[in-house]
Structure formats: structure tokens, C-alpha cells
Amino acid sequence: MGQLISLEIDGNKVQVPAGTLVVDAARKAGVDIPVFCYHPKMEPVGMCRMCLVEIGRPQMNRDTGELERNEDGSYVIQFGPKLETGCTEVVSEGMVVRGMTDEVSRARKDIIEFLLTSHPLDCPVCDKGGECSLQNLTMEFGSGDGRFLYDEKKHFSKHVPLGELIYLDRERCIQCGRCVRFQDEIVDDAVIGFEGRGRSLKIVTYSEPGFDSYYSGNTTDICPVGALTTSDFRFGARPWEMKAVASVCTHCPVGCNLTLNVRRENKSGGDFVVKRVLPRQNEAVNEIWICDKGRFAHHYASSEDRLTQPLVRVDGELTPASWDEALELVAKRFKEAGSDLLTLASGRISNEDLFNLRSLSDHLGGSTALYSEMAGGDLVAQVGVGQGSNFSNLGPETTIFVVASNLEEEAPLYWLRVKQAAERGAKLIVANPRHTKTERLASHVLRYPYGGEAALVLALTNSLSTKRIDLPNEFREIERSREIQAAAKDFAEADNAIILFGNEGTGLQTSRHLAQACANLLIITGHTGKANNGLIAVWQRANTQGAWDMGFRPAADLIETVRSKQALYIAAADPAGDDPNFVEAIKTTGFIVVQELFLTETAKLADVVLPAQAFIEREGTLTNGERRVQRFYTAVPERLQTRPDYSITAQISQLVGLELEDKHPFRVMEQIAAQIPDYSDVSYEKVSAVVEQWPIIGRSDLYYGGTTYENSQGLGYQLQPAAQKGQPVSLEAVQLEEFDSGGEAGLVAVPVTVLYDRGQMVIPADLLHQRIPEPYVVVHPESIAHLGLIDGAHVRLDISGIEVDVVAHLDETIPQDVLLVPRSMGIPIHGPTPVEIAVVEQAVT
Amino acid sequence: MIAEKYAAEIEIILAKYPPDQKRSAVMALLYLAQRDGGYVTKGDMVEISEILGITPTEVASIVGFYTLYHDQPEGVIRIQVCNDLPCALRGADEFLEKLCENLGIQVGETTPDGLVTIEAVMCLAACDKAPMFQVQSADGLSYYEDQTVSSALEVVETLRKQDAS
Amino acid sequence: MMNEFILLRHRQIPDLDQLEVYRQHGGFEAFQNAVTAMNPNDVTQEVKASGLRGRGGAGFPTGLKWTFIDNENWPHYVVANADESEPGTFKDREIMEGNPFQFLEGVALTAYAIQATEAYIYLRGEFWQIAASLDQQIEELEAAGLLGEKIFDTDFSLRIFTHLGAGAYLCGEETALLESMEGKLGQPRLRPPFPPSYGLYGKPTVVNNVETLTNVPYIITRGADWYTSIGTEKSTGPKIFSLSGRVNKPGNYELPLGTTFRELIFEHGGGIPDGREIKAIMAAGASSSLIIANEEALDTPMDYESVPNVGADLGSASVIVIDDTVSIDWVLYKTLHFFSHESCGKCTPCREGIYWMRHIIDRIHQDEASWSDVELLNEVAYQIKGKCLCALGEFAIEAVTSGIERFESDFRAKAAEISSEG
Numbered sequence A: 001m002g003q004l005i006s007l008e009i010d011g012n013k014v015q016v017p018a019g020t021l022v023v024d025a026a027r028k029a030g031v032d033i034p035v036f037c038y039h040p041k042m043e044p045v046g047m048c049r050m051c052l053v054e055i056g057r058p059q060m061n062r063d064t065g066e067l068e069r070n071e072d073g074s075y076v077i078q079f080g081p082k083l084e085t086g087c088t089e090v091v092s093e094g095m096v097v098r099g100m101t102d103e104v105s106r107a108r109k110d111i112i113e114f115l116l117t118s119h120p121l122d123c124p125v126c127d128k129g130g131e132c133s134l135q136n137l138t139m140e141f142g143s144g145d146g147r148f149l150y151d152e153k154k155h156f157s158k159h160v161p162l163g164e165l166i167y168l169d170r171e172r173c174i175q176c177g178r179c180v181r182f183q184d185e186i187v188d189d190a191v192i193g194f195e196g197r198g199r200s201l202k203i204v205t206y207s208e209p210g211f212d213s214y215y216s217g218n219t220t221d222i223c224p225v226g227a228l229t230t231s232d233f234r235f236g237a238r239p240w241e242m243k244a245v246a247s248v249c250t251h252c253p254v255g256c257n258l259t260l261n262v263r264r265e266n267k268s269g270g271d272f273v274v275k276r277v278l279p280r281q282n283e284a285v286n287e288i289w290i291c292d293k294g295r296f297a298h299h300y301a302s303s304e305d306r307l308t309q310p311l312v313r314v315d316g317e318l319t320p321a322s323w324d325e326a327l328e329l330v331a332k333r334f335k336e337a338g339s340d341l342l343t344l345a346s347g348r349i350s351n352e353d354l355f356n357l358r359s360l361s362d363h364l365g366g367s368t369a370l371y372s373e374m375a376g377g378d379l380v381a382q383v384g385v386g387q388g389s390n391f392s393n394l395g396p397e398t399t400i401f402v403v404a405s406n407l408e409e410e411a412p413l414y415w416l417r418v419k420q421a422a423e424r425g426a427k428l429i430v431a432n433p434r435h436t437k438t439e440r441l442a443s444h445v446l447r448y449p450y451g452g453e454a455a456l457v458l459a460l461t462n463s464l465s466t467k468r469i470d471l472p473n474e475f476r477e478i479e480r481s482r483e484i485q486a487a488a489k490d491f492a493e494a495d496n497a498i499i500l501f502g503n504e505g506t507g508l509q510t511s512r513h514l515a516q517a518c519a520n521l522l523i524i525t526g527h528t529g530k531a532n533n534g535l536i537a538v539w540q541r542a543n544t545q546g547a548w549d550m551g552f553r554p555a556a557d558l559i560e561t562v563r564s565k566q567a568l569y570i571a572a573a574d575p576a577g578d579d580p581n582f583v584e585a586i587k588t589t590g591f592i593v594v595q596e597l598f599l600t601e602t603a604k605l606a607d608v609v610l611p612a613q614a615f616i617e618r619e620g621t622l623t624n625g626e627r628r629v630q631r632f633y634t635a636v637p638e639r640l641q642t643r644p645d646y647s648i649t650a651q652i653s654q655l656v657g658l659e660l661e662d663k664h665p666f667r668v669m670e671q672i673a674a675q676i677p678d679y680s681d682v683s684y685e686k687v688s689a690v691v692e693q694w695p696i697i698g699r700s701d702l703y704y705g706g707t708t709y710e711n712s713q714g715l716g717y718q719l720q721p722a723a724q725k726g727q728p729v730s731l732e733a734v735q736l737e738e739f740d741s742g743g744e745a746g747l748v749a750v751p752v753t754v755l756y757d758r759g760q761m762v763i764p765a766d767l768l769h770q771r772i773p774e775p776y777v778v779v780h781p782e783s784i785a786h787l788g789l790i791d792g793a794h795v796r797l798d799i800s801g802i803e804v805d806v807v808a809h810l811d812e813t814i815p816q817d818v819l820l821v822p823r824s825m826g827i828p829i830h831g832p833t834p835v836e837i838a839v840v841e842q843a844v845t
Numbered sequence B: 001m002i003a004e005k006y007a008a009e010i011e012i013i014l015a016k017y018p019p020d021q022k023r024s025a026v027m028a029l030l031y032l033a034q035r036d037g038g039y040v041t042k043g044d045m046v047e048i049s050e051i052l053g054i055t056p057t058e059v060a061s062i063v064g065f066y067t068l069y070h071d072q073p074e075g076v077i078r079i080q081v082c083n084d085l086p087c088a089l090r091g092a093d094e095f096l097e098k099l100c101e102n103l104g105i106q107v108g109e110t111t112p113d114g115l116v117t118i119e120a121v122m123c124l125a126a127c128d129k130a131p132m133f134q135v136q137s138a139d140g141l142s143y144y145e146d147q148t149v150s151s152a153l154e155v156v157e158t159l160r161k162q163d164a165s
Numbered sequence C: 001m002m003n004e005f006i007l008l009r010h011r012q013i014p015d016l017d018q019l020e021v022y023r024q025h026g027g028f029e030a031f032q033n034a035v036t037a038m039n040p041n042d043v044t045q046e047v048k049a050s051g052l053r054g055r056g057g058a059g060f061p062t063g064l065k066w067t068f069i070d071n072e073n074w075p076h077y078v079v080a081n082a083d084e085s086e087p088g089t090f091k092d093r094e095i096m097e098g099n100p101f102q103f104l105e106g107v108a109l110t111a112y113a114i115q116a117t118e119a120y121i122y123l124r125g126e127f128w129q130i131a132a133s134l135d136q137q138i139e140e141l142e143a144a145g146l147l148g149e150k151i152f153d154t155d156f157s158l159r160i161f162t163h164l165g166a167g168a169y170l171c172g173e174e175t176a177l178l179e180s181m182e183g184k185l186g187q188p189r190l191r192p193p194f195p196p197s198y199g200l201y202g203k204p205t206v207v208n209n210v211e212t213l214t215n216v217p218y219i220i221t222r223g224a225d226w227y228t229s230i231g232t233e234k235s236t237g238p239k240i241f242s243l244s245g246r247v248n249k250p251g252n253y254e255l256p257l258g259t260t261f262r263e264l265i266f267e268h269g270g271g272i273p274d275g276r277e278i279k280a281i282m283a284a285g286a287s288s289s290l291i292i293a294n295e296e297a298l299d300t301p302m303d304y305e306s307v308p309n310v311g312a313d314l315g316s317a318s319v320i321v322i323d324d325t326v327s328i329d330w331v332l333y334k335t336l337h338f339f340s341h342e343s344c345g346k347c348t349p350c351r352e353g354i355y356w357m358r359h360i361i362d363r364i365h366q367d368e369a370s371w372s373d374v375e376l377l378n379e380v381a382y383q384i385k386g387k388c389l390c391a392l393g394e395f396a397i398e399a400v401t402s403g404i405e406r407f408e409s410d411f412r413a414k415a416a417e418i419s420s421e422g
């Protein structure tokens, strides 16, 4: 924090850290200095001139260099000849700021009047009405009458789609530049900009598609007027009609804190519906930002296609049934299956759900499996980032190592936070077989062939240790490279070090090795057991870590495991949809129960389908990648006959003689705390606790930070990894898989993650459809030179015995002899797999 | 494709700036593109953005800010008459009016043959030699100073002939 | 007239734009002497002692500016401001066309003084032919060993490059110029920090006007004492006055600072055409206050200290003469159209205020306004005052407030026309 500076603002004395800007210091003192262009998350630009104040500074004696004092010991204060912008002036000792003088009031009135000379008077139909800082400031400082001739107003187009997600009203724009600066400074996607000059200045985009950024929605939060709106919320509701409910995003392991704005709506029969999703401030998790998937994909939860009542197979057909009927059948058959029951679940559901599933399975002597292609949750529990870890605090003393992850696609906010840490001086090591956006700020970029991620980490480890582990031939050169040596040194010597490992190109096996190699590197360099050190898995689901913590583990060969069982209880997973090879295995199991939101391919195979509730309809907790347990709340009433997963499981349990909590998730958490040591000190009370956060963002007041909601419902609770509790962590040898980097073996398909996939939680959101590609693969032109393909050609893949038709994109920047296959795109892939490719049709251009 | 066509020139331009400050070359590259096609196309902007490692939007912003870049095709030559205060004090407004009359177009318009666009511009640093104008064409800019309407019409005729040949 | 030109020497020496000729007349001796026999700080001190002040408009002491260069941060840059876009200013163009080597030598000396190894010349886009000649002249200098690596076999190396703007008045403002050079919109930066600590690419940078730089070789050759003997005590040296508007002989006049308006306009400029009376003077182009051209004003010396006595500033000394055939509302109409065209739009008062003023002056000029509109115009001007991010907005109101105050009757007449009609 550094040195504290004392100053006085409108009679309030306040102490703030050196370097604080006057507007922020005022905020701390409880005084609002109005701003438009300034935003506490961005560099000040001093453009709008709204924050003009009188600033006085103690007078210095030129001879002695001392500050002059009055007789009463106070400083002699000298005010400048002009008003100064509070957003650009840094506090200094003894400063006196006046924001309530006549001159300042006049200046505010003047600036407001200037802005209004060009502003349309369409407040009654403006989405921002009620939370618009121009409106608020006009109320506070504006003059009652207009001196400007309406005929002379500059007119601009009012419904300009910057893309299909964001609309711009050029007349309402006050040229504060917040949106442009956010895109450039904060997320490094300078895809919107100013065009023209003077009064003709306007926001434009020239990207394809328009406003091509995963973070575009945030600009609508920070736009101080109604110039930028999402196509989702435009003309949707008035801010004051909506209720704000705290939630957590369910799309990736970051666990961004959300506010769901809900309101009753006629077209939903008077029910509450989610009108928009906004970020909720949590400086340790997502600050005040979220990605567009989190903002727009929530529509899956309100999709018309949701399951709304239990289904039971009668005469080969899934037929509506009552809950009692369905549950009794399930209980009976599960009891019969006993140890032959397999419970398969993914990290898409909450800790409470998973705990009950696990308890039921244990009670019946059955087994559980985690539906995941990534391993290492047990290692994260041991050497994961320590309690107190916070990306916001990472700077020059930290090294961050990102391996096998296209971070922005896998977890956009992790990318953002890593980027910011790097900008604050943290060293960033990026290891990936191909270029990713994360590299833009990397201090070291390391390349390896797909499949070689664990070996790459071992190469780093080797350069730090006297005991050398033998690496495959491909790594001889990599291991000796100066880049590896330098990266290893930066990693070892840093005070703090964090590894994020992802799922670029990995399958379950390779992921296991990679996780172990990462854990070992952290252990031997002493980067475990403390805040801002340790391992983060960039999971494919929001609560995969929670699932590991609740005792779920991936099965080495899931298809075989499934085939060997007599009954299946599948929750929040669609193996048959992901890979047709599962169909036959599932069918052989005799009795299949699927607990789901939609009638998935897997559900279609079921004997009983149980309709579950979506996260907006219920409560629960999720454990994010940094093992922060966070709570989401009920926002809208349940859909017809749906029930929350934990409750369905508890009701089955009761019928087999096991008492589980089925009503209050906080009670489930009490049981979790009692039975799962890592969660022994977790409670709903703790996860719901809040402390004041800095910067203060504010909502509809004079100092406007955005529609972002204040967090009053919980900042979550970060678990302590074993290492931090002083429990021993052990090095385990890393096995190296034989890996094929293509070549003689021909093309190898490797899975990669893209943000907008065709998954169940994305596809129902119509809004994103233009951004979701048709199934495709990416390949280096050289790898398939013999086919003479052009970009966009239709090809047929033969992969794991299945044929699929997809579009082929050619990319010279990726390694040769691999075929990148995006996950959840309808192409079966679980890890590196040999593949055959044939032309169906050259693209028509 | 200016990248290929002007490879050597682009190299010389980029060499003026530190290697990590390639963006500085954006103005010069836009002149290249404009010289090539008379105006800057969207394709040019994309190409320039790729050469410099910035976004097409950032390039477009530059085009939109500076008055000497054009993103629309107009006349083959643009006659830009200064009628700013000092020139106007020496008859530039009347000169412009008469010139327009003679060409049969208004300020901002292009002659029906698509050859000449006439524009009024701000001070060109030739105030002592008013009335004056500059001619902007694919070949660059040239000043014509101490003009009369008839001398200006002669200039137009000469340019017309040049264009025809 | 001075018997010897210092800046416009090409008017006396034919073919001075040939390197050979320039060298025959002592060209590059100052540079050679500085690089081989002076240490960089001595060059700065000499310039400081000469009292040379910036000729770009602000009149800031040049040597003092050089001493602000941050020596903890490298590399350093010199940027010559050749944007020359102030209406009524056309002096830098003549220097670069006629006496380019003296200017380039000034750039080189400045670079040596602050130990910059790269210097850029930012020219307004319209000067592309000048840029092409400069490129060629720079090449000649490199070939002659006067620029490039290890000049005069010392460790000092210097390269000079030209950079063309593309039509934006504001790019003459030094921080907007730097932004523009970096490939961004030509909008001003926040100051402080000033260019000597945070300039081009964030590095310490000296930005000087072409005319300023062209003085430097002489200061080094002949010494500060000689230089201070020209001009007045606080405004030393020669100055090029760009004379335009209603005079018989418009043009550039190199005269000592402190020459009176009368001498410039009537002796050198040949007085007002058609026997009309002089009415008003703008001393710093369109950015000026309107000076009532009475006897007192005409006898005022044109230097940095005296012009404020008649309610204006010397600025870049672009003297626009207005005679009694001109109504001042038309002058404002012209200047406000200029400024509303050139406002970059970054800050609110300038972007919105000038747009508003332009609409009011349009109505006044078209006889559609009443006196209350004139008052409103004045109020809006004061509403802008002191609130802008850079000086452009402040420049835009100079003529408005001074015009309405000092030539009220012209506006009364306009307002009267409307009331008598309506």
C-alpha cells in the first residue's frame, strides 16, 4: 500500500495511499466528485471535464523547501488559477479539495449543459433511464431550461448494431471513450474505435464479425449513458422494475460473480424471468467483468426445450409419469443393482448435488465416476493455490506459468486476470503447441509437440534439479534451449508462482501426467502452501473441482466401465451426445436413469428421465478453480415439475433407506462440512460474508462505475489446500505416455476448447448463434497437401470408428500432422486420436 | 494488394521507426494505398492492419480523423480551395464561388465526368498568395497560388488533358 | 529592414538550398564545431543564454526546455514541428523550401545537445513535396558524412526522418503531434508529464518549431551575446512575421522582435489597399484576440511582453490585417468554422461549445439573430474558458470574446437589422 497521504475534501479529512487520484480519495471520504470519462479500472484521460474541482496545495517556502504554516499551525494553502480535473490529479500531502463552491457548481452545470446540447431527449424510452449518470448529474447540477436551439442539434443514427450483440445509439453517446478504452486497455481487443473528429466523432467497428470480442457486454455496463445496450436487454425492462439476485456463472471454472436482474413478465404468465445478467463485484474473482458467454448464454436455462416432468419408458417409449412413480421405480432398480450401480456426474452441478449423489452411491455400495477429460483435482486439493490467493495482488514478485491452455477460450476471465498481472510486472511463461492470445504478454514462450505437455514441464524441472528424468527424443533440443533455462529460472526464483494447466490437446491420461508434473514442479520449487502459489486446473466445467472434492474421479476407460454395470445414474452429463460410441455401452447396462435439463442423446436412451432445475431456479454452491466456494441464489421460480438435483437424489435415497437433506441446501453443506475434511470450516454463512471492496464502483450515483452491482451477498470462501494446512504432500513420479506427434502415424486429432461451442448450455441461447460455428476442424495446409484442399472445404473424418462431416479450416500457424478438433462440436474426441480425412466437397466461394 | 506491390517502399517506411513501433507507419502506408487507388478501401485497411499488427478498426479510425484520407471515390482530382480567414480576406470566397459557377457544380460536388471534385478547405499556409488551391490526386498534392478564375480553369483543362492521355 | 537575413538567408544567397552553396556560406560549421569541440550541455547553455524563445506560438524559452530532458530515461528524441497549420502562418514553409539546410543543421545541433540519435520532422500532409526534398537533402547530408553513423569520427550518430501528417490542425499541438506520430488519433495528451520527460514512445523528447530550430546554428556560430543584441531585452533575436489579410504586400518579413505593428504593416507591408482604414489586427493567426488597430496599438512593439498590453498575444506572429470594410461578425464566422472543423472532439467544452458557438454565429452572420444571441455567444465562450484539455478550445474563444467586447457596434448593427425587419 505504501505511504499514506492526508488531505481534506469538502471539509472531510481522509487518508489514502500515495498515488491515489483525487476522485477516488473523495469517494473514500464519502464525497462524490462526478465523473463521466473516468473509470476506476482504467487510466484517467481527463476528457469529459466533469470532475473539475478547486484544488489547493500547501505553499512551499522556496528558500527552505518547507511547507509554510499559518499561526495556528495549519498549512498555508494556495489555490490554482483554474479548476483542475480531479480524475487526473494525484493526491499530495495537505491538499485541500473543494467541490461545493459556486465556481465548481457552475462548471458542472456548464459541462452538463454542453453534453445536453447534443443529447437526445429520449430518456422515457432509454434503457439506461433510472441508472444513467447523465440523468443523475442533470438532476443534481443541470439547469432547468435549454438555451440551445433544438433545430441545431446534431443528429446521428440511433440503432446501430456494432455486432448482433451490442447496439449503439450514436446520439446518446457522450464521447467519454470508456468503451473504446475498455476494449483497448483492459481486454486488448481494439475492435471499436472513434471515427471522425469534433462533434462528428462516432464509435465504429470494422471487425468481422462486428465488435468481435468475448468481453463486449462489459462496455454496456460501463457506458455512463444509454448509448450502448445489449440486444438481449434493449427495450427489455426499466432498471427500477427489476430485482437483483446474486448468482455465480456456471460456464467455466473462474466462477464469475453475477447479478441476475429478474422481473415478472406477462408473456411468462406473470412469472419472474431473468431480464439480464450483470457482473457482481468480486475483486478476487472477476473484479467487475464477465465474458459474453456468461452474460448471454444463460438463456439455456429458460429454453422452451427444457424437461418439465419425469419420463418413464413404457412399451419402449418415454412417457410422462408422476414423480412418485418415477422415484419408486428408480429406487427399486437401484437397490437391486447395488454394487452394480454406476453414478456418473459432471462438474456442471453444485457441491450439494454431487454430495448427495455420492452419498447415495456409497450407501448402495455402488461406484461413482466423474464425467471429465481432465485429471488432477486431487493434486489441486493438495497443492492448489493457497487460501488468500488473489490475482489482483500479483505483480513483479510473481511468475505465472500457463501450460496446455488456450486460456481465453477455456476461461476468458482467467486470461484477463493473467494479462493484468503480467501488465503489473508478473512474469508470464506460456507453453502451448501453437500461438494463443496469452502469448502477447509472455516473458517466455515455450513450444512443444501436442501430447508432450508433461514432458515440457519435466524439461523445466530437469533444468532445476540434479536428478534428471529421461525425456523422449523430441525433447532433447527443447530441454537444452535457453528459453527453457530462463523460464525455469524465473519460475524457481519468483517469490510467488502459480501454474494454470488447461486442456489444449490433452486427454484424461495425458492430463493426469501433466497435472502431476506441474504439482512436482511447484513442490520442488517451494511454491505450495501459501497464498498466491500453487496449482490451478482450468477445468471444462464450473464445478469440476467441487466434484473432485466430493469424491468423484474420472474413470480410466469410461466406456468399458459403463458397459460393465447393470444400472446407471447419470446426472448433468451427455456421453451419448458427445460420442456415439457410448450408445451401445449405455444400452447394455439394463437400467438407465438420466437427471437432466434437456432430453439429451443420453436421456433418449434412459428408462427414467428426471427433470432437474437450472441454476437460476435454485440455490447451491460451486467450487471454482482457485477452490473458492461460492454461493448462488434462487432467482426465478421452478419450471413446472422440475426439482433440484440434490433434492431428487435425496428423495431416491429416502426410498432406499438413507436420510439425506432434500429441502435446504445449507443443511447439505452442513453435512459436507461434517464429512469432507477439506470443507470442515465451510458454511453458508462464511461463503455469504462480504467486506468492503476497493475500488468502490458505485451504481446510480454521481461517481458512476457501471451498472455492476455491489456485492452484498457473498465473496465466497477459499479452501486451504493440504499443503497450507501443513499436511505432507508427496512427489510422485510422472509417467510419460508414448506420444505420437504425427509423422509416420499420419494425422492425429487433438481436442481443443473454444468458448462458443455447441454444448447444451450454449446452443439454446439463440443470441449467440451467429458466433457459434458449424462443426469444424483446423489443419495445417502442408499436412493435407495431397488433398489439395482450400480453406472452408467440407471433409469427412473417420475418428474412433465414427464418420463425421465437418468444415476444414487451414491454418499455417499450427503444427503439422495434427488436426485440431474443438470439443463439444459434435465430433467425438476425448484425447489425441488417429484420424483419417477425406474430401467431401471443395468449398464454394 | 499493396503489401506485394509496394514491398520495397513499405520496407523503407517501416525502417524509419523503431521495430516495436511499427504502428507509426500507419499514416505513410495509408498514403501509399490512397496513391494506388485514389481512396482507401476497406481491403487496404485490413491489409495495413496486418502489416502493422493493429486492428482494422484502429486503421479506420485514422482514416476518419485526418482530412487528407478518403474512404470514398470522388473525382479523379480534388481541387481544394482555401477559403479560411486570411485567404477570404483576399477574395477566396468570391474566387471559389466563380470557379464553381464555371465548372457547373457546388462545393463538395464532382463534375459529371467524374474528373473534378471541388472542396473548400482550411488554411494551407499560403495566405500571402491567395486566392490559392491545392490539387489532390493519386499523384500527390500540388499548390497553385496567386490564382484567378481563368488561370484556375486553365489548370483544370491541363489536368483534364493529362487524365485523358 | 535588417541588413542581413538570419533565417530567410535564401533571399540574399541564391541556391542556398544546395548543400554546396550552404556549406560555402559557413553551413555545418556550427554543427561540426559543436560535435567535435563542445560538450552537449555547452550547446544547451549557449542556447539558454541567447534567450531564444519558441517560435511555434507559446514562446517558451528553448534552452530551458532542453534542460528538462530526463537523463535517466533513454533514448531521447528530437521532433521538429513543421505542422504549420495556424491560419495566417506560412513562415516555416518558406524556411524549409528556401533554407532547408540551416533548419536541418538546427535539428542536428538540438539532437546533439540532448544526445538524441533519432530526430523526426513532422510535416503537415500538404507539405509532401517539401518532405520529399527534405528526404533528398537528408540523403545528401548522409552521403557527406554530416549525418549518419559516427559523425566527424566521434561517437555521435544521428539519423533524421520525415513524417507526414494528413490534415489536422491540432497535430501542431505538441502532444497531439506525438500521438499522431505514434499512429494514433491526433488528440492531445494529458499534461503533465510534458514531452521532455514523456514524449515520443514515452521517451524524453524535445519538440521545437521549425523557425526556432533554424535560429540555433547562428547562436552556436556567433554566440549568445551577438544574438541578444537583436530584438528586445526579453524577446531576443529575429522573428519572421507572416503578414496577411488586407495589406498591399502580404508575405514573410524577418525583423527583430520588438518591431512595431506600424512598421510591419505600413512600411514593409505597404499599407492598406484601396485607401481603406485599418480596423483590427490579429497577431497570432485565427487564435488571436482582435486588437483594435488604434494609434497606440500600431505603435506597440511586437514582442512577447508588449503585445499583451493591447489585449492579445504575439503567438506565432501571424499578423492578419482587417480593414474597415470587414464586419467583425464575419471574422468570427470564419474563425469558428475553422475551429469547429479542427476540434478533435476529445474534451467536452471544446467539442460541444465550439459546435454551439458556430451555430450561433451562423445565425448572426445570416441576420437571423437577435442581440440576446450575441450575448449567448459571449456566454458560451466564457463557459468554455479555462475548462479545456488543450489550448485549441481556449484559442477558439479569443476572437469571440474580444470581438464582441471591442467591436460591439458591428454586432449591434447585425442585431438591429433583424429587429427592424421583424
Ligand SMILES: Cc1cc2nc3c(=O)[nH]c(=O)nc-3n(C[C@H](O)[C@H](O)[C@H](O)COP(=O)(O)O)c2cc1C
Pocket (backbone or CB within 6 Å): C053, C054, C055, C056, C057, C058, C059, C060, C062, C081, C082, C083, C084, C085, C086, C169, C170, C171, C172, C173, C174, C175, C207, C208, C209, C210, C212, C213, C390, C391, C392, C395
Ligand atoms: C492548437 C495548437 C496548434 C499548434 N500548432 C502549432 C504549429 O502548427 N506549429 C508549431 O510549431 N507549433 C504549434 N503549436 C505549439 C506547439 O504545441 C508547441 O508549443 C511548439 O511546437 C513548441 O515549439 P517551440 O517552443 O519551438 O515553439 C500549437 C499549439 C496548439 C495548442
Ligand code: SF4
Pocket (backbone or CB within 6 Å): A172, A173, A174, A175, A176, A177, A178, A179, A180, A203, A222, A223, A224, A225, A227, A228
Ligand atoms: S458509447 Fe458510451 S462508453 Fe462509449 S464513448 Fe459513448 S458514452 Fe462513452
Ligand code: FES
Pocket (backbone or CB within 6 Å): A034, A035, A036, A037, A038, A045, A046, A047, A048, A049, A050, A051, A052, A085, A086, A087, A088
Ligand atoms: S475529465 Fe475527469 S472524469 Fe472526465
